[in-house]
Amino acid sequence: MSADEHHRPFENRRLLVVSTNYAPELTGIGPYATQLAEHWAASGARTDVLTGMPHYPAWRVDEQYRGRWRGQESREGVTVHRRRHYVPPRQSALRRAWFEASVLIHGTLAPPPGRPDAVVSQMPSLAGGVMGARIARRHGVPHIPVVQDLMGAAAAQSGIRGGGRAAAVAGAAERYALRDAAAVGVIHESFVPGVLALGVDPARIRVVPNWTHVERPSADRAATRARLGWREGTQVLLHSGNMGLKQGLDVLIELARLAPDIRVVLMGDGNQREGLRERAGGLPNIDFLPPAGADDFTDVLAAADVLAVTQRASVLDMSVPSKLTSYFVSGRPVVASVADEGGTADEVRRSGAGVLVAPEDPAALLDAVRKLAGDPEAADALGAHGPDYVAQHLSREAGLARFDALLTEVLGDAPRRPSR
Structure with a gap:
């Protein structure tokens, strides 16, 4: 040839x-x-x-x-x-x-x-x-x-x-x-x-x-947080992507009710967005953001403290969220509220960049987020496995x-x- x-x-x-x-x-x-x-x-x-x-x-x-x-x-x-x-x-x-x-x-x-x-x-x-x-x-x-x-x-x-x-x-x-x-x-x-x-x-x-189809983050993290209005010292839990039925995003609404000190950010669009906004009932610690543009998408992910992937408990073998590849690139720790035996859980375990909790369980999800917030060095170390996994496999x-x-x-x- x-x-x-x-x-x-x-x-x-x-x-x-x-x-x-x-x-x-x-x-x-x-x-x-x-x-x-x-x-x-x-x-x-x-x-x-x-x-x-x-x-x-x-x-x-x-x-x-x-x-x-x-x-x-x-x-x-x-x-x-x-x-x-x-x-x-x-x-x-x-x-x-x-x-x-x-x-x-x-x-x-x-x-x-x-x-x-x-x-x-x-x-x-x-x-x-x-x-x-x-x-x-x-x-x-x-x-x-x-x-x-x-x-x-x-x-x-x-x-x-x-x-x-x-x-x-x-x-x-x-x-x-x-x-x-x-x-x-x-x-x-x-x-x-x-x-x-x-x-x-x-x-x-x-x-x-x-x-992974996105570039690694390049902006200053503190500057991005300031632009988004995320105060330093406030824990930001972010979910990015489609807001559909299979995501089971009600768990994040319930977490926000349990933890007024944590800012929950739902970034993206989908057929459940308006329903979720109604169920949030004006909670002051929930933000609904439009999808970020390609030029600053991973910068926004990297500015969060923890990234969430959620699925209904019934979702086992039909979907592995494409958002995971972008999450891993960002270098932030992932908390996955998903069925333990599904493909999404397999991928999070394989990456070493996140922790798994039971699906549709806001208390378990909150506990995992608080543990990461309480040990920022461990959280950073966990998130750092993501880019390494991407470089080697994705x-x-x-x-x-x-x-x-x-x-x-x-x-x-x-x-x-x-x-x-």
């Missing part, structure tokens, strides 16, 4: 990434789909993305995209094909079903033109997985679904209204998306049993962990290299297209 082929290994390949979430979304699955597509474009591939209108985590379509039916744009060498879909302002099984159906119908009616060499789909979107499978079958090319969440399990575990009935439907869609895949990527080994239960051959499963280079290896394996000796 020549030096040029080494740096552009997918020259003259045509790749299609199907992901309901994509840039300019800054949190959740969008950044991973974006960086993957842009990486492959830089590696010589003609890369197309089939996606929706930006809407996450606010569950409102971005203002600049409102009123659009379809669109095509070029972002960092990637051709992005956008299709309009329903965005539910509140979550229920029926609304989620219509969201998925609208994504599937519009994307299936208007797929990107041309025949790709391989299709990569990002799931938790059931529609994305089904569309990826259909497009790959139509053209007789490999399909690589990447399981970020198991939606069948999510419907059963997240507490969404009507979730039990939706679980069977979601599981059937997942089986369809995965059954003929050339390879199935999972972001954590805790997903493997669920994927096996959907009938996937274990020889086709590859673990491809998410990487770097962008390592994450993208795993996908390169997976794509190379699947493409095998398939002939390349003539140079354009």
